[in-house]
Amino acid sequence: MILILFFLTAGIAVGYFVRKRDGIIKLADNITTGAICLLLFLLGLSVGGNEIIISSFAQLGVQALVLTAGAVSGSVIISYFVYVYAFRRRGK
Amino acid sequence: MRPSFFIVFFFSAGILCGFYSLMPSAMNSPALSLYALNFLLFLVGIGIGGNSTAWEMIKRNNTMILLVPLSVIFGTLLGSALLSFCLGEITLRDSLAVVSGFGYYSLSSIMITRLEGESLGVLALLSNIFREISTLILTPFLVKYFGRLAPIASGGATSMDTTLPVIIRFTGKEYGIISIFSGIVLTLAAPLLITFILT
Numbered sequence: 001m002i003l004i005l006f007f008l009t010a011g012i013a014v015g016y017f018v019r020k021r022d023g024i025i026k027l028a029d030n031i032t033t034g035a036i037c038l039l040l041f042l043l044g045l046s047v048g049g050n051e052i053i054i055s056s057f058a059q060l061g062v063q064a065l066v067l068t069a070g071a072v073s074g075s076v077i078i079s080y081f082v083y084v085y086a087f088r089r090r091g092k
Numbered sequence: 093m094r095p096s097f098f099i100v101f102f103f104s105a106g107i108l109c110g111f112y113s114l115m116p117s118a119m120n121s122p123a124l125s126l127y128a129l130n131f132l133l134f135l136v137g138i139g140i141g142g143n144s145t146a147w148e149m150i151k152r153n154n155t156m157i158l159l160v161p162l163s164v165i166f167g168t169l170l171g172s173a174l175l176s177f178c179l180g181e182i183t184l185r186d187s188l189a190v191v192s193g194f195g196y197y198s199l200s201s202i203m204i205t206r207l208e209g210e211s212l213g214v215l216a217l218l219s220n221i222f223r224e225i226s227t228l229i230l231t232p233f234l235v236k237y238f239g240r241l242a243p244i245a246s247g248g249a250t251s252m253d254t255t256l257p258v259i260i261r262f263t264g265k266e267y268g269i270i271s272i273f274s275g276i277v278l279t280l281a282a283p284l285l286i287t288f289i290l291t
Contacts, residue, residue: 001288004173004287005193007134008136008283009137009139010137012138014134014137015138015139016141016147025138027156031135033098035132035135035220036099036199037095038105039128039202040103040105040201040217043217044102044105044110045108045109045110045227046210047106047107047110047210047214048106048108048109048110049111052210053210053214056213060218063179064215064222065218065219066175067172067187067219068191070175071191072226072227072230072246074167074168075194075246075248076242077172078163078167078169078170079112079163079238079283080238080242082159082160082241083105084241086156087147087241
């Protein structure tokens, strides 16, 4: 856990100091996309070879939909109150 | 930017290759190692730290705008906790970890796979992809009935890039800034909350 926080914080610090240099930010962005594509390919690879996950894919899909419905409706409802009481009044 | 299409393509290609055993199985064991994850988090950090909009908003000390991502975090966790109680199939801890991706499906699925296992990782991938897609589709409806912050809330971490164009189109330019700021805070909150919940 501490390692995860360390790397994330180190990245933010580095990003802050190079934020004016578009080239570096762009490069980091591209490497991130590449790394994510590779890692998700590898996740797919081991999921594809895992019969338990493949056979329960439909069930996972339904669970995912339910969680998304909860997450979206919960955040939308709370944001509605913030909008009405904090934002709309200021005429923004 | 997270080009969603490529990401889904690579994941699907991986599933097909794995399913038909097109790759040597030795390839998949070290890939999701902690080193890869730490490197990825470092890169994500650079993206967050290098975002000038975020630092400008913080310098302007506009505390009210912080209400937006905070309400998204609170609403997301509350809503999914309530539904997971009703469903009873997934534990509260797993549900909270999954929705803490806030739509940032690439990072959240990789982190959750590493910290908890493939099954929950796939659930996180699907759930957070659904969050992005539903925001893209529902934005006009959400703005009409729940106000202009609603699509920003629904988009979560994606409101800074993939869902930003549609949000700006239906809410206006000034909400675009709020959208970017909220997205950045949630992009940072996602790895922190996932780590906090699962370890």
